[in-house]
Amino acid sequence: MRLRRIPQRVSNCLSPFSSHFSCPQGLHFRVWCWLLAPLLLVDGSARLKHLTRLMPASLRYWTVRRMVNAEYWDGAAIFDELVVATFFSLPPLADGALYLIGDKTIKHKEGQETSTGA
Numbered sequence: 814m815r816l817r818r819i820p821q822r823v824s825n826c827l828s829p830f831s832s833h834f835s836c837p838q839g840l841h842f843r844v845w846c847w848l849l850a851p852l853l854l855v856d857g858s859a860r861l862k863h864l865t866r867l868m869p870a871s872l873r874y875w876t877v878r879r880m881v882n883a884e885y886w887d888g889a890a891i892f893d894e895l896v897v898a899t900f901f902s903l904p905p906l907a908d909g910a911l912y913l914i915g916d917k918t919i920k921h922k923e924g925q926e927t928s929t930g931a
Contacts, residue, residue, distance in 0.1 A: 816867055819850050830894060836885040844880040847872055 827846050834842040851867035852859055861881070865874045 815869060816850060816854075817869060819846050823850050823853070829898075830891055833891050833894075834886045836883070841880050841883060841885055844872065844877055845886070848877060848881070
């Protein structure tokens with residue numbers, strides 16, 4: 814199933830984040846919206862190639878990949894604002910306590926990197 818347009822509710826929710834994109838052509842925000850819309854619908858693998866299959870045919874894999882790798886936007890700043898927006902959209906807590914569960918599945922490499930330099 815390919816999406817033909819970004820749902821209006823998704824577009825309205827993401828519009829405050831457009832200020833984070835400084836692409837001269839102004840298209841990175843639209844591609845970002847198209848990247849997030851399939852993420853809401855996908856069940857299973859959220860690999861970029863799989864997500865582009867759900868987007869319009871005019872948005873090819875290489876277009877989305879170039880936007881993700883571009884330095885015209887700050888992913889960390891957008892993520893921080895998305896987290897804040899998500900917390901404010903949650904209903905009030907009954908007992909007034911927020912329970913946060915951490916994921917320990919990501920492990921950092923330990924030890925020194927060996928160099929193969931000449």
